[in-house]
Amino acid sequence: MPVLHQMQMSGNCYKVRLAARQLGIPLAVKDYGLHDGATRTAEFLARNPNGRVPLLELDDGRFLPESGAILWYLSDGTRLQPQDSWGRAEALQWMFFEQYSHEPYIAVARFWLAYAPKEEFEKKRPLVGEWHAKGHAALGVMESHLEKHDWFAGGRYSIADIALYGYTHCAAEGGFDLARYPAVTAWLARVAREPDHTLLSETW
Amino acid sequence: MPVLHQMQMSGNCYKVRLAARQLGIPLAVKDYGLHDGATRTAEFLARNPNGRVPLLELDDGRFLPESGAILWYLSDGTRLQPQDSWGRAEALQWMFFEQYSHEPYIAVARFWLAYAPKEEFEKKRPLVGEWHAKGHAALGVMESHLEKHDWFAGGRYSIADIALYGYTHCAAEGGFDLARYPAVTAWLARVAREPDHTLLSETW
Numbered sequence: 001m002p003v004l005h006q007m008q009m010s011g012n013c014y015k016v017r018l019a020a021r022q023l024g025i026p027l028a029v030k031d032y033g034l035h036d037g038a039t040r041t042a043e044f045l046a047r048n049p050n051g052r053v054p055l056l057e058l059d060d061g062r063f064l065p066e067s068g069a070i071l072w073y074l075s076d077g078t079r080l081q082p083q084d085s086w087g088r089a090e091a092l093q094w095m096f097f098e099q100y101s102h103e104p105y106i107a108v109a110r111f112w113l114a115y116a117p118k119e120e121f122e123k124k125r126p127l128v129g130e131w132h133a134k135g136h137a138a139l140g141v142m143e144s145h146l147e148k149h150d151w152f153a154g155g156r157y158s159i160a161d162i163a164l165y166g167y168t169h170c171a172a173e174g175g176f177d178l179a180r181y182p183a184v185t186a187w188l189a190r191v192a193r194e195p196d197h198t199l200l201s202e203t204w
Numbered sequence: 205m206p207v208l209h210q211m212q213m214s215g216n217c218y219k220v221r222l223a224a225r226q227l228g229i230p231l232a233v234k235d236y237g238l239h240d241g242a243t244r245t246a247e248f249l250a251r252n253p254n255g256r257v258p259l260l261e262l263d264d265g266r267f268l269p270e271s272g273a274i275l276w277y278l279s280d281g282t283r284l285q286p287q288d289s290w291g292r293a294e295a296l297q298w299m300f301f302e303q304y305s306h307e308p309y310i311a312v313a314r315f316w317l318a319y320a321p322k323e324e325f326e327k328k329r330p331l332v333g334e335w336h337a338k339g340h341a342a343l344g345v346m347e348s349h350l351e352k353h354d355w356f357a358g359g360r361y362s363i364a365d366i367a368l369y370g371y372t373h374c375a376a377e378g379g380f381d382l383a384r385y386p387a388v389t390a391w392l393a394r395v396a397r398e399p400d401h402t403l404l405s406e407t408w
Contacts (some may be wrong), residue, residue, distance in 0.1 A: 035245035049345045050305060066300040073293035089268055096270040099304050101254060143255045152215075168306055 003028045004204075005055040009115060011107055012067040013054040014200045019071050019162050022196045028149070032102040034115060053187060066096045067166075071159040080159050082175075087154030094132055094152040094160040098139070098167075105135035108169040110194035111176030139181050146183035150190065157194055165191045170200060207232045209251075209259040211331055213319060215311055215370035216271040217258040218404040223275050224367050226400045227282055233408040238319060240317075271370075274301045275363040284363050291358030298356040298364040300343070302371075309339035311371040313378030336379060343385050346372070350387035354394065370397045374404060 004027045006013035032038040048055045048065045056064040074079040109131040152160040208231045210217035236242040246362040250271045260268040280284040305382045356364035
């Protein structure tokens with residue numbers, strides 16, 4: 001059975017759990033602590049030189065890091081990945097958008113405001129304004145898409161929605177008021193109504 | 205003929221030109237200035253609400269942003285995209301790595317040190333140390349892969365190499381000394397020997 005090396009509170013790891021659950025893919029889970037440096041040990045770095053989770057370990061000993069790549073691999077050929085070339089391009093458009101223009105502000109604000117030790121956060125406090133400005137810009141891009149579309153790629157629920165849901169649904173923990181984005185709020189509710197939806201807090 | 209909305213000096217736009225050239229895909233090119241706000245006009249934002257290039261415009265009026273998604277779309281079904289599921293996952297692993305752990309430091313250092321107005325750069329100077337630390341970490345991850353492999357995905361030259369080549373080959377402009385990375389340096393030379401290779405400076 002594949003092993004997901006993960007942190008429970010990480011939205012990037014949650015995306016993988018959610019997709020695997022909805023696809024009926026069995027996983028074992030190995031948990032790492034948030035603050036214990038467990039992904040920077042020599043043993044971990046031999047598996048992923050970039051020192052991050054999620055990291056998927058296959059039965060034959062191969063390792064795959066990067067949440068977007070793991071989502072793609074698990075959903076290849078399934079209903080959660082668009083089957084036509086343009087739909088796949090749309091899915092990747094939004095998955096790259098999420099990792100470049102959304103996660104570095106919305107996930108990072110959540111981490112520092114809600115999960116980091118208070119004295120560590122004080123050093124980062126001058127950055128909160130930039131996180132909020134750029135995070136709201138990303139939410140605005142999502143809002144403008146969702147005013148005209150129910151889903152992000154291929155006209156149906158897919159890994160692109162899962163990738164964006166991961167940190168959008170808990171953005172309030174980073175100080176973002178989602179009430180300003182009615183189309184985003186309606187989409188969050190649609191995602192949560194999909195069969196076999198699981199919560200970030202739910203253990204595997 | 206598809207139109208590539210682009211900036212000539214942008215590595216993200218160069219990646220698309222390089223892949224299109226090597227695939228024999230005809231493109232028209234529409235150039236934007238670096239400092240003239242041309243990607244923030246209402247007209248541009250109607251095409252890409254995220255206000256960025258590269259942006260691919262298809263003949264039928266559809267638009268595709270995000271260099272990684274454009275590379276994927278153009279290379280779908282070609283020799284530049286791995287044809288097996290694991291190879292595709294490897295390609296995306298490195299393309300997401302590039303956009304999350306490499307580009308925000310190596311491309312950003314290049315922009316501010318080599319292309320931004322000098323007085324603007326002065327405001328960013330305190331960040332140079334972090335850009336260099338995290339950029340060198342990314343180069344170290346590449347080096348450790350390239351010590352054991354000639355290419356990043358699927359055992360052959362692919363869009364994953366193009367994605368990483370875009371800003372690695374010009375990292376010296378951002379103050380990175382690539383002589384510290386012999387495997388990366390040898391890979392840069394391998395990429396440059398591929399048929400129909402083009403330079404970032406080469407106009408379309």
